Amino acid sequence: MLLVLLGAGFMLSVDFSILNVALPEAGAGVGIGVAGLPWITSAFALPAAGLTLLFGRLGDLFGRRRLFMVGMVLLAVASLGGGVAHTAEVLLAARALQGVATAMTLPSALSLLTTTFAEGRRRERALGLRGALLSAGFAVGALVGGVLVSLVGWRAAFFINVPVAIAVLVVTPFVIKESVRPMRTRLDVPGAVTVTGGLLAVVYGVIETNVLSVVIGVALLVAFCLIELRSAAPLVPVHVLRRPTVMWGNAAGLAVTAMEPAMIFLTTLYLQEVLKLSPLATGIVFGIPGTASVAAGVVAGRIIGRFGVRRVLAVSMSVQGLATLPLVFLGDHLIALVVLIPALFVGFFGHVAAIVSYTVTGTSGVPDDEQGLASGLTSMTQQVGGVIGTPILSAIAAGQAAQLTGLHAALAFDVALTLAVALLVFIALRPRTPRPVVDRETGELVAAGT
Known part of the structure; x- marks a missing residue:
């Protein structure tokens, strides 16, 4: 299970790094000029940043393994689409879908990891290996990307994901169990809409230096906080954030x-x-x-x-x-x-x-x-x-x-x-000193408290 989950993260890291190397060739291949190259990155970054929180919570509600596998399917489809793209519109759409797939896959893989390994030394070791492989993926992608793009062409930067994603999909049902879902799975739609819209607006505003977009995004995030305080089944329970x-x-x-x-x-x-x-x-x-x-x-x-x-x-x-x-x-x-x-x-x-x-x-x-x-x-x-x-x-x-x-x-x-x-x-994060809790009427110690 550790091999599958960390391998998926490694692949995503390698892919991100390879595509950084392939950007000029990919842009030239579909008619995107130098000025438009940042949008190949931004098309991925917007959904990857804006949808991660939503999909992380959806994994809790509807099954983390299910969402992980859907994300891998979407990644394979998007990578195939990017590899055969001949227009800027198709390439950018493929990058956006890759961002959505990343938003599904990364939090699902991480939560499957943290729920499998109990809090403490084993989880810390597993997360340490995750950090090492993500870093190694970035370095390997930079090296492999240069060779791959030079020998095969920029389309290989997309196609390389497809067989790896298929392999992960084949193995996953045999080694990863579905997470236990709560009885009530009602989705907080107003919360989902406001937090997703707010994050997308803020990220877009920062990328494009658009002050109005940032203001709208912040307003939506404030509305999200107010909705969560009043929601019977909040998307993000306030006690978690506290x-x-x-x-x-x-x-x-x-x-x-x-x-x-x-x-x-x-x-x-x-x-x-x-x-x-x-x-x-x-x-x-x-x-x-x-x-x-x-x-x-x-x-x-x-x-x-x-x-x-x-x-x-x-x-x-x-x-x-x-x-x-x-x-x-x-x-x-x-x-x-x-x-x-x-x-x-x-x-x-x-x-x-x-x-x-x-x-x-x-x-x-x-x-x-x-x-x-x-x-x-x-x-x-x-x-x-x-x-x-x-x-x-x-x-x-x-x-x-x-x-x-x-x-x-x-x-x-x-x-x-x-x-x-x-x-x-x-x-x-300093440890808090316990405070005694005393009954006001009797003066007796009730609990240690915190």
Whole structure:
């Protein structure tokens, strides 16, 4: 079961990375110009970020294995459609369907994982392996993508998913049991509509720098909160969001997943536009330190078991932030690589350890019948963070007159935000001292309380 669930996540990570490499060729193949290339990514990111929470909860209500398998079927169909696409419309529709499939698959796989392995050391090890394989998938995809696109063409980046998805679908019924569903499965339609619309509007607004869309999205999310407070069968029970582990785990995850990809984007521009490195050399600069991220996933579960998730989360976030600090002072000479590569090595290790830690935190203390919701929240956080971080840091960088000065300002903001959230999380997740509960009339101790 672990092999199937982690293998599916690995495949999705590889696919995302391969398609990043194949973007220029894919766009040229269907007539999308350079200006339109970001929409190949955005068509995927919008549904992947906007629908993850909804599908995570639907897995709780209607069966996680069922939703996982539907997602894999949709992924195979969408990948086949993308591979045979000859127009921009078909390609973008295929990417959007891949985003929907990802929104179905990731939270379902994660919740099946967390409900199979009891909270504690075994779950931490399993989530550590998940982090390692997701990181390895990204690295493998970048390497395989370049070779595959060069030898076979960009369509192979889509077709490669089909046999893997079919294999997962064949094996899944034999190794994964369906989750136990509650007796009442009524769907909170107003909540589903407002939260999905709100997330889609916010993500679209950030991608397109559309203030009106962000305002509409925020208004819909506020309406969603009001609906959930009054709903008899809420899509997202408020008591789950009030859990410190869920609240602060996802706050940490948002900072972690927003800042590191944005740093990578800005550093890529720095390497190619300031240091004048080739794309191949840039890939090597990131690829060598990338091995640290795989190692981090393997050891993170063991470290959490020994020192506790609160400490590991705060420390790993601090490592991610402090490793970015030397980049604030980089100059325009190649000697900067002597500082940059070790900093990336340390930062990638801290980043993946933080992802594993926030996933463990965000799914802790949640009963099995709400694990789909908790997993959907952590998956949504990762998707949304990956979308909003780059526009934010890019806007800060663009506000400076010189490119290098803008890079330094954006990365300084990255460091400050990551360290500030790490401190807040460490304080907010501290163990609470029990308070005695005393009967007001008799003065006798009733319970220890918290």
